[in-house]
Amino acid sequence: MFFFFVGGLEQQVRQVLKAGAGRCINCGSKADLVDYEKVLKLFFVPVWRWPGKEPLMYCNNCSLFFPPSYSLPPSAPTPPPTDSVSDILKCHSCARVVDPQFIYCPYCGSAL
Ligand SMILES: [Zn+2]
Numbered sequence: 418m419f420f421f422f423v424g425g426l427e428q429q430v431r432q433v434l435k436a437g438a439g440r441c442i443n444c445g446s447k448a449d450l451v452d453y454e455k456v457l458k459l460f461f462v463p464v465w466r467w468p469g470k471e472p473l474m475y476c477n478n479c480s481l482f483f484p485p486s487y488s489l490p491p492s493a494p495t496p497p498p499t500d501s502v503s504d505i506l507k508c509h510s511c512a513r514v515v516d517p518q519f520i521y522c523p524y525c526g527s528a529l
């Protein structure tokens with residue numbers, strides 16, 4: 418016997434309050450400020466619905482609801498790239514990037 422997920426609580430967009438009000442915290446695309454409602458579904462049929470208390474942000478791209486306080490500002494500067502150079506070993510002699518596990522540089526043969 419194969420049981421499906423037959424009931425559940427879903428959130429649905431009731432009304433778009435402000436399109437493109439923020440950015441999705443998940444995928445970074447534009448998210449809308451929306452009025453939402455919660456819908457209780459049983460066997461895929463809505464049996465009960467009630468409005469949400471406060472507007473939420475909703476991403477059309479990944480169908481994610483999240484509080485407006487979590488949303489990224491529309492013109493958020495891209496975060497500086499994480500400094501990953503620190504765990505890359507460079508040869509002192511030829512300045513090429515060498516695997517930190519090596520004892521000798523495979524390019525010029527000097528000891529690291
Ligand atoms: Zn998204």
Ligand SMILES: [Zn+2]
Nearest residue numbers: 508511522525
């Ligand atoms: Zn070298």
